[in-house]
Structures are given as structure tokens and as C-alpha cells.
Amino acid sequence: MTTVFILLALFGLLLIGIPVAFALAGLGFGLLVVGGFSPLMLPQGLLSAADSFVLIAVPLFLLMSNVLLKGGVGRDLFAAVQSWVGHWPGGLAVATILSCGIFAAISGSSVATAATIGTVAIPEMTARGYPRRFVLGLLAAGGTLGILIPPSIPMIVFGVITEESIISLFLAGIGPGLILIVLFVLYSMVFARFAADYEPSARATWEERWTTLRRASPTILLAVLVIAGIYAGVFTPTEAAAVGFLGALVVVGVVLRTLDWPKLRDAVMEAMTTTVAILLIVAGAKVFGKAITLYRIPQDISVFLTEHVSSPAFFVLLVGLVLLVMGLVLEALSMMLIMVPVLSGALFALGIDPIWFGVFFVIMVECALITPPVGLNLYVIQAVGRATMGEVSSGVWPFLALMLASVLLIYLLPDIALYVPFKL
Numbered sequence: 001m002t003t004v005f006i007l008l009a010l011f012g013l014l015l016i017g018i019p020v021a022f023a024l025a026g027l028g029f030g031l032l033v034v035g036g037f038s039p040l041m042l043p044q045g046l047l048s049a050a051d052s053f054v055l056i057a058v059p060l061f062l063l064m065s066n067v068l069l070k071g072g073v074g075r076d077l078f079a080a081v082q083s084w085v086g087h088w089p090g091g092l093a094v095a096t097i098l099s100c101g102i103f104a105a106i107s108g109s110s111v112a113t114a115a116t117i118g119t120v121a122i123p124e125m126t127a128r129g130y131p132r133r134f135v136l137g138l139l140a141a142g143g144t145l146g147i148l149i150p151p152s153i154p155m156i157v158f159g160v161i162t163e164e165s166i167i168s169l170f171l172a173g174i175g176p177g178l179i180l181i182v183l184f185v186l187y188s189m190v191f192a193r194f195a196a197d198y199e200p201s202a203r204a205t206w207e208e209r210w211t212t213l214r215r216a217s218p219t220i221l222l223a224v225l226v227i228a229g230i231y232a233g234v235f236t237p238t239e240a241a242a243v244g245f246l247g248a249l250v251v252v253g254v255v256l257r258t259l260d261w262p263k264l265r266d267a268v269m270e271a272m273t274t275t276v277a278i279l280l281i282v283a284g285a286k287v288f289g290k291a292i293t294l295y296r297i298p299q300d301i302s303v304f305l306t307e308h309v310s311s312p313a314f315f316v317l318l319v320g321l322v323l324l325v326m327g328l329v330l331e332a333l334s335m336m337l338i339m340v341p342v343l344s345g346a347l348f349a350l351g352i353d354p355i356w357f358g359v360f361f362v363i364m365v366e367c368a369l370i371t372p373p374v375g376l377n378l379y380v381i382q383a384v385g386r387a388t389m390g391e392v393s394s395g396v397w398p399f400l401a402l403m404l405a406s407v408l409l410i411y412l413l414p415d416i417a418l419y420v421p422f423k424l
Contacts, residue, residue: 003297006031010288010338020334021277024284031291054166055282057156059275060241064248065107065116066267071252071259073219074116077102078124080216083209086201090192092128093138096121097184100142101177104149105223106244108156110332110369114143114377118384129198134191136385137370137395140377141184141403144366147332149177150227151244154336154365156237157282158358161340165355166237170230171421172359176410180363183402191398218251278333285337298345306349315350316411319343320364327368331376335368336361356410359417363407370396 006027013023068074081102082095099117107113118139125135147154150170159166192198204212226244229235235243252259292298309315319339326335340361347354369377372393382392410416 002295003300006292006295006297014330020330021280021284024281024288024337028284028288028291031295032287035291035294054156054160054238055279057151057238057241058153058278059271060238060245061108061151061153062112062271062274063268064241064245065109065112066271067245067248067252067259067264068103068106068219069112069116070263070267071248071256073216073252073256073258074099074103075120076212076216076256077219078117078120080209080212080220082124082201083204083212087203088189089200090188090198091201092121092125092130092198093134093188093192094185096125096138097142097145097181097188100139100145101149101181102220102223104145104147104177105151105227106219106248107146108151108153108241110143110146110366110377111380113146114139114380115384117142118381122381122385125198128201131195131197132385132387133391133395135395136381136387136392137397137399138184138188139385140370140375140381140392140396141399143377143380144369144403145177145180147369148173148180148359148362148366150174150230151237151240152362153278154332154362155358157278157333157336158340158361160282161337162344162354162358164358165421167230167233168355168421169358170237172355172417173362174420175416176359176363176406179409179416180403180406183406184399187398187402215256218255222247222251281333281337285341288338289341292341298342301342301346305343305346309346309350312350312352313411315346315352316360320360320407323361323364324367324371327364327371327375328373330368332365332368335365353414353418355421356414356417359410360407363403363410367400367403370400 010023010027013027014020018026078095078099081098082092085091085094085098088094096117099121100113103113103116107116121139122135126132146152150173152170152173155169155173156166158164159169222244225247226240229243230237230240249259305315309318323335323339326339330338344354347357369375372378372389378389378392378396381387382389385392
């Protein structure tokens with residue numbers, strides 16, 4: 001009964017408009033006081049949330065992605081990819097997805113990926129006659145690759161919560177990320193073949209291809225450096241974020257010379273704003289997590305699930321449905337910080353690999369990013385494309401279905417996620 005009351009109180013606070021960080025911290029502190037525990041656990045929880053070497057990667061990855069965004073690398077990247085695949089059926093759509101995938105390998109942020117590529121791709125695709133709703137949905141969905149293909153800020157947070165290897169989580173995201181890119185590309189080509197009335201792009205000359213590739217090569221090499229450094233064990237995720245940020249400054253400040261001091265200031269301020277919001281939610285979740293642990297709520301839920309849910313398949317289905325519903329009213333990071341501490345105990349009892357579950361959880365979080373009314377990527381694309389929420393929302397449903405299909409695929413073939421981190 002206590003568990004139900006606490007969860008209802010939390011969702012009640014969220015529904016009346018209390019910010020997630022303050023709802024979590026306030027309810028957690030209230031539970032500590034009512035339960036007779038020391039109020040000093042509040043500042044201790046806040047301090048322990050901020051005192052994490054791994055979480056330093058969050059502002060560094062945000063700085064890197066914002067510097068690249070302000071430096072305009074999206075245009076060079078899109079032009080290079082377009083020159084190679086633009087003449088395919090639905091070539092601009094294919095180039096958009098591939099550009100999102102490459103930028104995702106640098107930024108770790110869905111918002112930065114959607115904004116960077118969307119700024120360039122939306123005008124180009126609409127000018128060539130692609131249906132506007134398809135374009136907006138494509139960019140909203142393509143942006144979600146930013147938190148699946150490593151590096152990934154939500155995977156860092158998941159690793160901090162569960163104390164799992166962040167490098168293993170990063171590597172586990174590679175296979176599902178590539179699967180999702182393939183599904184998006186195939187759908188875009190089929191859509192262009194049967195449904196779209198658009199103007200195909202002319203085949204680029206080899207000279208044009210090599211020229212645009214040279215222009216985009218510093219950005220591509222930066223992505224390779226970050227991923228290869230993590231995979232080879234040269235960098236920890238935090239060190240990779242620092243190297244990536246330094247590399248971004250070199251790429252746009254020295255090589256391309258597209259970053260000036262006002263743009264750098266804006267990038268730093270935007271990264272700082274997002275970082276503060278994330279760390280406040282993490283700190284609030286730490287206090288709430290401490291309180292519900294003292295009340296034995298995760299243990300009670302774990303026991304309830306293991307007694308009433310004997311099948312891992314049913315557990316995954318149940319969690320997926322809950323996350324889809326929560327995604328209608330909560331943003332991605334909040335869902336992760338509320339749900340993962342509660343569910344992690346049941347994973348071991350049901351024999352579910354926590355690394356696999358992390359990938360599954362992130363894909364479901366991706367779905368939340370494009371489900372109305374609070375899907376963050378919807379608002380980003382609405383602003384970039386100067387569209388209505390109805391236009392963006394109506395365009396994402398086919399891509400949402402493909403993302404759910406990828407969840408089914410990695411459930412049936414878990415090695416898609418687990419082969420790279422554990423068998424290579």
C-alpha cells in the first residue's frame with residue numbers, strides 16, 4: 001500500500017506541474033522525514049549525485065555537440081553524404097538518416113542531432129517536393145539515433161544508476177543503432193518509390209564527391225576517434241568526451257574556421273543550461289532513490305514482479321507498455337531515473353542481462369522522444385521546421401512502428417546488442 005501511495009504522490013506532483021527534479025527531491029525528503037530518517041540524507045544525496053567522475057562526460061559531450069552545431073558542420077556532413085547517395089530512390093531521405101547516424105556518433109544527444117541535421121535537411125527536402133509531414137517525422141525519428149549510437153548521454157546515466165560498464169553499454173548500442181538506420185533507410189526508399197512525388201537528385205560527379213568528403217572529413221574523423229578510442233580502451237567515456245570537445249574546437253575553430261567567440265559563448269551557455277537541468281534531475285532522483293530504498297520499495301516491487309511475472313518476455317512487454325504510457329507525460333531522462341532503480345532488482349531474478357536491458361530501455365526512451373504531447377524531439381523539429389505540432393506528430397508514426405519493430409528484433413536476437421561488447 002505504501003508503494004502505491006508513494007508512486008501516486010509522485011505522479012500527482014508531476015501532473016500539477018512541479019518540475020521533475022523538485023518533485024523527486026521534495027517527495028524523497030518528505031519520505032525521509034516522515035519515516036524518521038536523518039534529514040542530512042538530503043544534502044548527502046545531492047552531494048553524492050554531483051560527485052561522479054563519470055557524469056563529467058555529460059557536460060563535455062553537450063559542449064562538443066553544441067560547438068559542432070554552432071560551427072555548422074551539419075551542412076558539410078549532409079552535403080558529403082548526399083553526394084554519395086543522393087541519386088538513390090529517396091536519396092535525400094537516405095542522406096538525412098545517414099547524416100543523423102554519423103552525427104550521433106559524435107554528440108550523444110538526440111536534440112543536438114535533430115537540430116543540426118534538421119536545419120540543413122528540412123529546407124532541402126521540402127524544396128525538392130518531399131511531403132512535409134514525412135520530412136518532419138523523418139528528422140524527429142532520425143534525431144533519436146543520437147542517444148542510441150554511442151556515445152550516449154542516457155546510457156551514461158543508466159550505467160551510473162545500475163553500476164554497469166558504460167563502455168559495454170556503448171558497444172551494445174552499435175548493433176541496434178545500425179539496425180535502426182537500416183530500417184529507416186529501407187522505409188524511406190520504399191516510401192519514395194511508391195508514395196512520394198519528389199524531384200530526384202542528380203548523380204554527383206566524382207570530383208563533387210571527393211570535394212564534399214574532404215570538407216566533412218574532419219567531422220567524420222572526430223566521430224571515428226571518439227568511438228575507436230572508447231572501443232580500444234584508450235579513453236574512458238569521460239576522457240573520450242573531453243577529447244571530443246577539444247577535437248570539436250579544433251575542427252570548427254581551426255580547420256573549418258566557422259566558430260567565432262559569440263557562437264562559442266552561445267554553445268557554452270546552452271550546454272551549461274542543459275547540464276544544470278540534467279544534474280538537478282539526477283540529484284533529485286538520488287534523494288528519491290535513497291528514500292524508496294529505505295522504504296524497501298524496489299525490493300517489494302522486485303518480489304511482486306518475480307512472484308507474478310515468471311516470463312522474461314512478459315516482463316519486457318509490461319515494462320515497454322508502461323514506458324510508452326509514461327512517455328506521453330514525462331521526458332526521457334525522468335523516466336529512466338524513476339523506473340530503472342525500481343526495476344533493476346527484478347532483472348537478476350528473471351535472468352535478464354542488464355546490458356541488454358539498458359539498450360532496450362534506451363530504445364523505448366527514444367520512442368518517448370517522438371510521442372506527443374511532450375516528445376522533446378517533436379518540439380525541436382517544430383521549431384527548426386517552423387511547423388505545427390500536428391504536422392510533426394502525424395509524420396512520426398511509421399518511424400515509431402519501426403522503432404518498436406527493432407525492439408522485437410533485439411528481443412528475438414539478443415546478440416544484436418550483446419555480440420560486440422561480449423564476444424569480440
